[in-house]
Amino acid sequence: MNADELNPYASPKSLDEPAQNAIPWEPEDKIPPNLDDPVTIATYAYPGEADLKRMLLDQHGIQSLIMDGEVMNLSWFLSNAMGGVKLVVARRDAQRALQLFEEHDNVTDARARVAQTLPPITFRCEECNAEISFPGHRRGKVETCPACREYVDVPE
Numbered sequence: 834m835n836a837d838e839l840n841p842y843a844s845p846k847s848l849d850e851p852a853q854n855a856i857p858w859e860p861e862d863k864i865p866p867n868l869d870d871p872v873t874i875a876t877y878a879y880p881g882e883a884d885l886k887r888m889l890l891d892q893h894g895i896q897s898l899i900m901d902g903e904v905m906n907l908s909w910f911l912s913n914a915m916g917g918v919k920l921v922v923a924r925r926d927a928q929r930a931l932q933l934f935e936e937h938d939n940v941t942d943a944r945a946r947v948a949q950t951l952p953p954i955t956f957r958c959e960e961c962n963a964e965i966s967f968p969g970h971r972r973g974k975v976e977t978c979p980a981c982r983e984y985v986d987v988p989e
């Protein structure tokens with residue numbers, strides 16, 4: 834029997850090559866050994882979102898993996914049809930992971946609210962002496978003066 838008939842991943846191009854070279858594509862970390870009983874805890878339309886959440890889990894020692902991410906990058910426009918990217922963790926970590934997401938989202942929301950409530954700041958440009966103002970969350974940052982287009986340091 835021809836080995837290629839047994840291998841659904843073998844492409845016609847590989848017919849002339851030895852059968853052992855026709856290795857099916859499979860990321861090595863697809864199922865880490867200690868990610869037993871994997872469950873999907875979230876689905877994201879874009880791989881970037883899932884990556885951020887994965888980093889958060891990583892920081893807290895929870896191992897996770899993203900399914901379909903490779904495919905997604907190649908054909909992101911099909912993401913809805915494909916159901917997006919799945920973030921997968923071991924069942925024993927699922928509840929803690931979801932709790933982390935919730936805490937993280939609350940912190941992010943709180944930071945955004947604080948930034949929005951800072952009063953706008955008004956000062957004189959060092960270059961052209963024009964009175965300029967920026968939103969409160971730009972305090973301590975570098976901005977461009979709307980009058981002379983020079984860089985200005987926004988006071989804290």
Ligand SMILES: [Zn+2]
Pocket residue numbers: 958959960961962963978979980981982983
């Ligand atoms: Zn200026």
